[in-house]
Structure formats: C-alpha cells, structure tokens
Amino acid sequence: MIDLKTLREDPEAVRASQRARGEDASVVDALLSADERRRSAVSRADSLRAEQKQLGKQVGKAAGEEREHLLKKAKELSAQVKDAEAEQAEADQALVEAQKKLSNIVGPGVPPGGEDDYAVLKHVGVPPEFDFEVKDHLELGTSLGAMDMERGAKVAGARFYFLTGIGAQLELALLNMAAAHATANGFTLVVPPVLVRPEIMEGTGFLGAHSSEVYRLEEDDLYLVGTSEVPLAGYHSGEIIDLGAGPLRYAGWSSCFRREAGSYGRDTRGIIRVHQFNKLEMFVYCREEDAVAEHERLLGWEEEMLAKIEVPYRVIDTAAGDLGASAARKYDCEAWIPSQQTYRELTSTSNCTTFQARRLNTRYREADGPTRIAATLNGTLATTRWIVAILENHQQADGSVRVPEALRPFLGGREVLEPTR
Template identity: 75%
Template sequence: MIDPRTLRDDPDVVRASQRARGEDEGVVDKLLSLDSRRRSSIAAADKLRAEQKSLGKLIPKAQGDERAELLAKAKDLAAQVKTAEVEQTEASEEFEQLHRLVPNLVHPDAPEGGEDDYVVLKHVGEPKKFDFEPKDHLELCEGLGALDMERGAKVSGSRFYFLTGVGAQLQLGLLNMAIAQATANGFTPMITPTLVRPEIMAGTGFLGAHSSEVYRLRDDDLYLVGTSEVPLAGYHADEILDLGDGPKRYAGWSSCYRREAGSYGKDTRGIIRVHQFDKVEMFVYTRPEDAEAEHARLLDWEEQMLAKIEVPYRVIDTATGDLGTSAYRKFDCEAWVPSQQTYRELTSTSNCTTFQARRLGIRYRDDDGRPQTVATLNGTLATTRWIVAILENHQLEDGSVRVPEALRPFLGGTEVLTPASK
C-alpha cells in the first residue's frame, strides 16, 4: 500500500501517479474522504472511551441518587461507545479496502505509457549473422532430444512440457550457475514453497489487476506462486528486521505457475510462454533510502548472468502502464531471439519501495530505534525461458549448440550439445 501520509500531505503526487498508470485519479478524493471519516471516527470513539473510563472511577465513590444518575449515564455512554466503535470499524474497513486497490506510486523518471512505450537504455552485443537459416528453439530441442511438448500436452494439457536429457541438464546447470553467482554476492539461497496463503499473495500485490494469472486451489484456500518473490516477501511478514549489517538478500529457487489468461495465440510454440517453469529470483529487504542503489545492483547482477550465457541483449525502462501493481520502477533485460528477429524478456527487476512491506507488516528499526517500513526489491537471475536464447544464439548449422564457456562447468564440462541422432 502507498503511505497514507503521502496521500494526505501530497495527494497531487498520487493523482499524477494514477494518471501515469492509466488508472482512475478520482480514487484519491474518495480515499481522502474515507481517511477523514476514519480519523474522525477514531477520535470520537477515543473521546467517548476516555469519558467512560473517567466515569467508571467516579461510580464506586458515589451514593444514592448521584450513583443512580452516574450509572444511567454510564449505560448511555456504553451504548454511544458501541455505536462509535461500529462506525470506526466500518470507516477503517472501507478505507482499507480502497487503499489496497491503489497501486504503488511510479518513479518520476519512468516513461509514461503502455506496454510498447518502454525506453531502451542500452544495447549489449550485436545479433549474430548466420550463414545458414537458423532453427528456432523447438526444432533445436527436438533434434537434441531436449524437450517433449507432445507428451507434456498429453499429461497436463497445452503449454506444458517435459524437459528431457540435455534439456533437463541445461536447466539445472543454468539455475545452479545462478545460485552460485547469488551466493558469491552474499545472497542466502532458498528453496521456497510454491503454495501460499491468500494474505501472502495479496500482500505482494498479485491478487489485484493480475489475479486472473494466478492458479488457485479453492478447496485448500491456497495459491500457486508465479515467482518465488511471493513466498520470499512473506518470509518476514509481521516481523521487525535487523538491517544493521545492510540489506537482507535471498535467492529463491522455485517452480512457478502462471495461467497465461488472455494470451491465447501468443508464443504458443515451444517454451517461451508456458504454464510452469523454474526460476531463480533475487529478493531484497533494505532501508527505503537505499532502495534505488540496490535496484541498480540487482540490474548489474542480472547483466552479469547474461554475460555468462553470451547472448546479445538490451535493457529497457518499463513504461508506467506496464509496471504491475507493486513496482515503483522496473528494468527488463531482453535477449535477441534469432528465429523471431526480435528481443524477448529474460529478466526483470523491480523496486517496490515500501508498498509490499506495508501490506505484509515488515519493518526495521531506524537509527533511533523506531520501527519503520522496509523497502523490497526483486530481480530474475535465470528461468527456463533462457534456454530459448542459449540454443538459438549458439546454434551451429548441423543442429548442434555450443555451450557458453561459463556454463560448461555446470554441464560436466560439455562444450557442444549434439543432436541425439549423432
């Protein structure tokens, strides 16, 4: 949730953020009205409770008619307190419900617009010019015996698959390389739950505009996560953290599940857009004033991983209308995909400021020992989709694939993946 003090002290900032996101700015005035009602009802209830307490001290000392009068007054006050508390509860709940629907503020430098209005910050590497017609990743996988889409569909339905043989080895090697890098940079590796409670999923902001993307187990009232960001955000829910030694950094390895609602007909070939994949995700808790610097570090760590797989990529500054509910600013790294002659997202890193932590009750103590809300950030280190970029960019004319040098130790030293028939 956004800070209520920002709403009260600088509502124009919230209005501008809503406009930039393409959201209703009228919600700001509704929230201000509800906040005023909520605070007035709290003050009124507190005043009545104070009167009730003072009266309660007088009754034992009173006698006769005075006592009877005080008891009658106490009865009337009790009824008033009950009414005031009902009003306080209703006003607070109405404010809370609307407050939770408002997305995070946006960074003033984030480009405005929708999905196609991103700004390219830089290009790294040049797309390779092949002297043969390059194959797409599905054709390469089939030749390598790395993927079985047909049996995946037979077992689980469309957009499911089996990674087989070198396909499974490639994913495990890639994710292990990501964990190795994260650990070397002070992250604590975590294998996280993939089922979470509703309050954790809602706390991270995934049950708002993007709830249609989330799988739900209704009988158990649990949700399947689309990223380990969710359980890692919930890991310290309702806690006060010690950030005296700097940020808390975790690297979560998990299977991820996305319904891909509304994406039918898009990227249905192969494993670019699927319902289940594996990912290593960085997640950080830090002081709010350090969040932007930490965001830059997360992007740098992502670029280090991309350098290890030796693919051309670009970095984009995501437009405000495509940030998602929780992000204040988001940078994506997109790798070149030869078969599509375009760039496709491989990593994403978001600065969520205090938005998620305020919903989940995660705080730290400042230099004066006072509890303050932490900032949270996340960033991708590797996913199943990276296999697409590796295979297509490093393919050879005979369908073999050169293994990037940094990845070779995680594949038992293998330098070239060769077609299964060879």
C-alpha cells in the same frame, strides 16, 4: 499499499500516478474520503472513551442520588462507546479496502505510456549473423533431444512440455550457475513453498487486476505462485527484521505457475510462454532510502548473469502503464532471439518500495528505537526461458549448439550439444 502520509500531503501526485498507469484516478478521492471517515471515527471513539474514564472516576466518588444519576449516564455512555468502536472498526476495514485498490506510486523518471512505450537504456553485444538458415529453439531442442512439446501437451495440456536429456541438464546447469552467482554475492539460497495462503498472495499485489493469471486451489484456499517473490515476501510478514548489517538478500529457487490468461495465440510455439517453468529469483528487504541503489545492484547482477551466457541483450525502463501493481519502477533485460529477429524478456527487476511490506506488516527498527516499514525488491537471475536464447544464439550450421564457456563447468565440461536425431 501506499503510505497514507503521502496521500494526505500530495494527493495530486497519487492521482498523477494512477493516470500514468492508465488506471482510475477517482479511487484516490475514495481513499481520501475513507481516511477522513476513519480519522473522524477514531477521534469520536477516543473522545467518548476519555469521557467514560472521567465519568468512572466521578462515580467512584459519588453517593446517593448523584451516584444513581452518574451510573445511568455511564450506562448510556457505554452504549455510545460501543457504537463508536463498531463504527471505528468498520471505518478501519473500509480504509484498508480503499487502500488496496491503489497501485504503488510510480517512481520519478519512469517513462509514460503502455507496454510499447518503454525506454531503451542500452544495448550490450551485437546480434549474431549466420551464413546458414536459422532454426528456432523448438527445432533445435527437438533435434538435440532436449524437449518434447507433444508429450507435454498429451500429459498436461497446451503450453506444458517435457525437458529431456540434455534439456533437463541444461536447465539445472543454468539454475545452479545462477545459485552460485547469487551465493557468491551474499544471497541466502532458499527453496520456498510454491503454495501460499491468500493473505500472502494478496499482500504481494498479485490478486488485483492480474488475479486471472494465478492458479487457485479452491478446496484448500491456497494459491500456486508465479514467482518465488511471493513466498519470499511473506517470509518476514508480521515481523520486525534486523537491517543493522544492511539489506537482507534471498535467492529463491522454485517452480512457477502462470495461467497466461488472455495470451492465447501469443508465443504458443515452444517454451517462451508456458504454464510452468523454473526460476531463480532474487528478493531483498532494505531501508526505503536504500531501495534505488539496491535496484541498480540487482540489475547489475542480472547483467553479469547474461554476460555468462554470452547473448546480446538490451535493458529497458518499463513504462508506467506496463508496471505491476506493486512496482514503482521496473527494468527488463531482453535477449536477442535470432529466429524472431527481436528482443525478448529474460529478466526483470522491480523496486516495490514499501508497498508490499506495508501490506504484509514487515518492519525494521532504527537505531534510535522507532520501527519503519521495509522496502522490498525482486529480480530474476535465471529461468527456463533462457534456454531459448542460448540455443538460438549459439547454434551452428550442423544443428549443434556451442555451450557458453561459463556454463560448461555446470554441464560437466561439455563444450557442444550434438543433435541426437
């Protein structure tokens, strides 16, 4: 949730952020009203409690009729205090609910517009030219014995799949290479739970406009995560963390689950858009003033990983209307997909400023004593989808696929993947 101090000092900036996202700006005024009501309720309750305390001292000194009079007044005042505290509790809850309706404030420099209004920051590498008919990743993966979509659908339904043989090995190689890259850069490797409580899922901002994307186990009141960002954001919830030595950096390896609601008919072929996949996700806690620089570092680590798989890619600055609720800014790295003759997302990294940590009450203590809300950031280092880019960009005329050099040690030194059928 956003900082109320920012709301009070510059409500128009918050309205502008809502408009940039294509969201309802009137919720800002509703929040201002809830904030005013809550402050008024707190003031009234505090004033009555102070009066009650002062009256208690007078009762202790009084006697006779005066004491009886004061005791009667104290009883009436006690009822008023009780009513005022109930009003304050109600106002507190209304304020929290109003805060939850606002997305994070869009960062400076974020492009305006929607999904197609991103800004391309740079291109890296040149799309390959083939002197043979290009195969897509599903045709390549099937001939390599790497994936089986038909049996995936038979067992679990549409958009599920089996990775088999070299396909399973390739995914593990990718994730192990990403894990090695993360740990070499100071990240703590984590295998988190993939089921989380509602307050953790809500705290990360995934139960708002996109809650239809999330799988829920109603009987247990638990949610399946779509990214290890969620459990890692909850890892330090309700804690005061130590940032004295710098940011806390975690790399979460997990299976991820997404309902892909509303995406029917889009990318249904192969493993580009599926309900279950594996991912290694970076997650960082840092001081708010360090978050912009940390965001650039996360993007740099993602680009280093893309260099290792030797695919052309571009970096885009996501437009305000395409940001998730918790993100103030997001960069995507999109790899060239030869069969589609376009770039498709492989990684994203988001600066969530203090939005998630404020919801989850994650703080750190400054050297001079006071506590402050931490900032959180996340970024992808590898996912199952990367197999698409590797197979298509490194395919050869005979249907084999060249293994990128950096990936070979994680595949037992294998240099080429050969068709099995």
